[in-house]
Amino acid sequence: MTYHTTRRRILGFTSCLALMGSLMATTGNSQASPTPQRVFKDDSASHTAQPTPLPPNQSFWDALALEPGDAWSRLAEAFQWQEDADQARVQQWIDHYRQSPHNIVEITERARPWLAWITARVEERGLPGEIALIPFIESSFDPTARSHRGAAGLWQFMPGTGNALGLRRGGGYDGRLDVARSTRAALDYIEMQAEQWYEGDIALSLAAYNAGAGTVNRARSAALSRGQAGSYWDLDLPRETMAYVPKLIAISAIIAEPERYDVELPQIDAAPAVAEVPVTRTLKLGEAARLAGVSRTALADLNPGLLGNRADPRHVKRLLVPADSATRMVARLRSDTPGRTTVDDEVYVVRRGDSLSAIASRHAVALADLARWNSIERPDALQPGQQLTLSGS
Numbered sequence: 111m112t113y114h115t116t117r118r119r120i121l122g123f124t125s126c127l128a129l130m131g132s133l134m135a136t137t138g139n140s141q142a143s144p145t146p147q148r149v150f151k152d153d154s155a156s157h158t159a160q161p162t163p164l165p166p167n168q169s170f171w172d173a174l175a176l177e178p179g180d181a182w183s184r185l186a187e188a189f190q191w192q193e194d195a196d197q198a199r200v201q202q203w204i205d206h207y208r209q210s211p212h213n214i215v216e217i218t219e220r221a222r223p224w225l226a227w228i229t230a231r232v233e234e235r236g237l238p239g240e241i242a243l244i245p246f247i248e249s250s251f252d253p254t255a256r257s258h259r260g261a262a263g264l265w266q267f268m269p270g271t272g273n274a275l276g277l278r279r280g281g282g283y284d285g286r287l288d289v290a291r292s293t294r295a296a297l298d299y300i301e302m303q304a305e306q307w308y309e310g311d312i313a314l315s316l317a318a319y320n321a322g323a324g325t326v327n328r329a330r331s332a333a334l335s336r337g338q339a340g341s342y343w344d345l346d347l348p349r350e351t352m353a354y355v356p357k358l359i360a361i362s363a364i365i366a367e368p369e370r371y372d373v374e375l376p377q378i379d380a381a382p383a384v385a386e387v388p389v390t391r392t393l394k395l396g397e398a399a400r401l402a403g404v405s406r407t408a409l410a411d412l413n414p415g416l417l418g419n420r421a422d423p424r425h426v427k428r429l430l431v432p433a434d435s436a437t438r439m440v441a442r443l444r445s446d447t448p449g450r451t452t453v454d455d456e457v458y459v460v461r462r463g464d465s466l467s468a469i470a471s472r473h474a475v476a477l478a479d480l481a482r483w484n485s486i487e488r489p490d491a492l493q494p495g496q497q498l499t500l501s502g503s
Contacts (some may be wrong), residue, residue, distance in 0.1 A: 206360075
């Protein structure tokens with residue numbers, strides 16, 4: 111199972127090397143990645159953070175479930191690793207998950223507001239669809255999940271790794287809990303590690319996401335010295351990491367054929383239930399909810415990165431709102447902000463020392479999108495004073 115990313119020309123060796131060096135430096139004992147979370151109550155792995163129980167009355171999430179759709183089929187169409195479902199280690203986890211089908215239903219229900227949006231981000235990059243289910247393993251799709259080791263959010267970033275990826279903390283905000291920003295950071299991280307260490311092999315990058323690149327690199331060197339190919343399946347890794355990719359493929363196999371495994375997945379529309387709205391000025395949460403036409407509680411649930419009562423554009427670049435509220439909120443923001451110009455919000459002027467990856471992270475846009483919107487083929491050739499558009503419009 112090898113996936114070779116096509117984004118070498120976009121990432122750029124220089125900026126990638128600098129970021130990876132920073133990431134490696136932020137972690138101890140080669141642990142450059144988050145700590146996975148408990149997914150099932152009888153999971154034997156050493157996971158400790160518990161997902162927040164689903165509320166008995168899910169009026170807000172139910173409202174997001176527009177018309178019954180097929181987000182699961184769209185996701186399954188993007189799967190690329192199902193030929194490995196017959197691996198013994200994968201079958202072991204399929205059998206494990208089948209023992210608690212109610213837990214699968216509970217976690218997939220919790221994925222309702224995020225699944226289609228995350229799937230779209232994975233599709234944009236041409237990554238295996240299975241990657242969209244990493245939050246199933248990491249946090250049980252609970253964006254507020256925290257582990258005893260300090261990892262937080264859907265993707266379970268440790269503080270040091272989050273800092274290196276531009277997931278800022280402070281000012282009433284934690285970027286690790288921001289679903290949109292942390293998702294882009296996680297996908298950037300997975301692709302960057304694949305390029306830096308593994309010739310684009312995403313499976314090896316996922317192992318490094320879990321155990322740290324140092325641990326995986328040593329295991330890979332040992333496998334190569336034994337005359338093996340050095341793929342994920344050849345490596346002797348910590349127990350948790352040995353199970354990481356098999357778990358991901360196992361839950362993907364169940365989602366691809368729910369009837370076969372007697373699992374009833376919740377109906378989720380294929381169109382994303384949420385959309386991003388730029389924060390152009392400081393907004394109190396209640397005011398932002400009024401502009402979006404939703405309740406304050408609903409907006410807070412969609413933006414768990416906001417730890418206080420306001421969104422400060424110095425820290426928070428975008429808010430997630432229900433998809434059908436985004437246009438209304440943008441229009442109201444423009445009319446409520448005297449002197450605002452679209453150029454100020456959608457154009458960035460390159461400064462000395464800037465890198466494309468840092469600009470993308472700061473403004474909560476995908477690195478690939480930023481390069482495409484500005485027809486950039488050499489990210490290391492940015493010039494001070496160069497203007498970059500921050501949107502595709």
